[in-house]
Amino acid sequence: DAGVIQSPRHEVTEMGQEVTLRCKPISGHNSLFWYRQTMMRGLELLIYFNNNVPIDDSGMPEDRFSAKMPNASFSTLKIQPSEPRDSAVYFCASSDSYNEQFFGPGTRLTVL
Amino acid sequence: DQQVKQNSPSLSVQEGRISILNCDYTNSMFDYFLWYKKYPAEGPTFLISISSIKDKNEDGRFTVFLNKSAKHLSLHIVPSQPGDSAVYFCAASKAGTASKLTFGTGTRLQVTL
Numbered sequence: 001d002a003g004v005i006q007s008p009r010h011e012v013t014e015m016g017q018e019v020t021l022r023c024k025p026i027s028g029h030n031s032l033f034w035y036r037q038t039m040m041r042g043l044e045l046l047i048y049f050n051n052n053v054p055i056d057d058s059g060m061p062e063d064r065f066s067a068k069m070p071n072a073s074f075s076t077l078k079i080q081p082s083e084p085r086d087s088a089v090y091f092c093a094s095s096d097s098y099n100e101q102f103f104g105p106g107t108r109l110t111v112l
Numbered sequence: 113d114q115q116v117k118q119n120s121p122s123l124s125v126q127e128g129r130i131s132i133l134n135c136d137y138t139n140s141m142f143d144y145f146l147w148y149k150k151y152p153a154e155g156p157t158f159l160i161s162i163s164s165i166k167d168k169n170e171d172g173r174f175t176v177f178l179n180k181s182a183k184h185l186s187l188h189i190v191p192s193q194p195g196d197s198a199v200y201f202c203a204a205s206k207a208g209t210a211s212k213l214t215f216g217t218g219t220r221l222q223v224t225l
Contacts, residue, residue: 004155031211042118042217043156043201056212091155095211100146103155 002026004104006092012110018080021107024073025094033093033101034067034077043091049075082111115139116204118216125223131189133219135202138183142204146213147176147187150199159200160187192223 005024013019025032033048047057049069057067064083069075079086089108093101117136125131135145143164148156162169162176162185169176175188189196202216 033211033213035215040217043203043215045212045214048211050211093155100158100161101213103148103157105153105155 004092004094004102006090006104006107008107009105010108010110012112013082014112015083016081017111018078019082019086019109019111021077021090021092021109023075023077023092023104025075025092026096026102027073029094029096029102030072031095031101032069032075033095034075035091035093035103037089037091037106046077079109082109084111087111114217115142116202116214116216118200118202118219120219121217122220122222125192125221127194127223127225128191131187131192131196131221131223133187133189133200133202133221135185135187135216136183137185137204139204139206139214140183141206142214144205145176145178145185146203146205147174148201148203148215150201150218156201189221192221194223194225197221197223 007022031050034046035043037043046059047067052069067077087110089106091106093103095101115138146161147159149159150156160171160174162178178185199218199220201218203213
């Protein structure tokens with residue numbers, strides 16, 4: 001099993017540009033999570049999906065952030081327009097059980 | 113409002129000794145707790161968990177203790193090994209929202225030779 005796949009691994013962009021992060025969950029997992037990691041706040045849950053349906057997006061910081069899961073094997077997190085304070089590592093995780101989540105390697109986003 | 117707190121950002125322990133990582137939580141609705149380990153440039157990986165109906169869970173060198181009255185849990189690693197050097201995250205979930213985990217800010221453990 002390839003595990004959770006995220007792309008790109010690194011993204012450097014300029015303020016105001018649109019950024020799209022991608023995630024492929026583990027096959028058979030029915031829950032998908034997007035997290036953001038920063039030094040100050042640690043790992044924050046942004047949004048999670050169950051059976052492709054968004055269940056809780058209360059962690060999405062602003063309207064500039066949006067997430068979609070068009071099918072069971074793909075999800076995107078989009079930031080438009082991006083700002084320097086969005087610089088962080090973004091993780092995607094998936095789960096087939098109540099609690100244990102399997103994380104991808106993360107995307108390190110730098111907004112200049 | 114940090115509902116899960118890891119007040120020690122870093123910890124240094126000598127190889128072979130015990131490492132104790134602490135975690136406090138404020139929400140009494142949390143009923144399941146997990147520890148994740150993270151190496152640089154990798155995603156967190158699940159280490160060990162404990163349900164609120166227990167006060168201890170052991171897996172090899174790793175033991176998690178839960179004190180519900182104090183809203184405190186700890187992870188003990190005995191003996192500590194250099195490969196244990198990583199960032200450790202504590203996480204918690206509430207009954208009825210089993211999929212949603214609330215993470216602490218992490219503790220960086222360094223095991224020295």
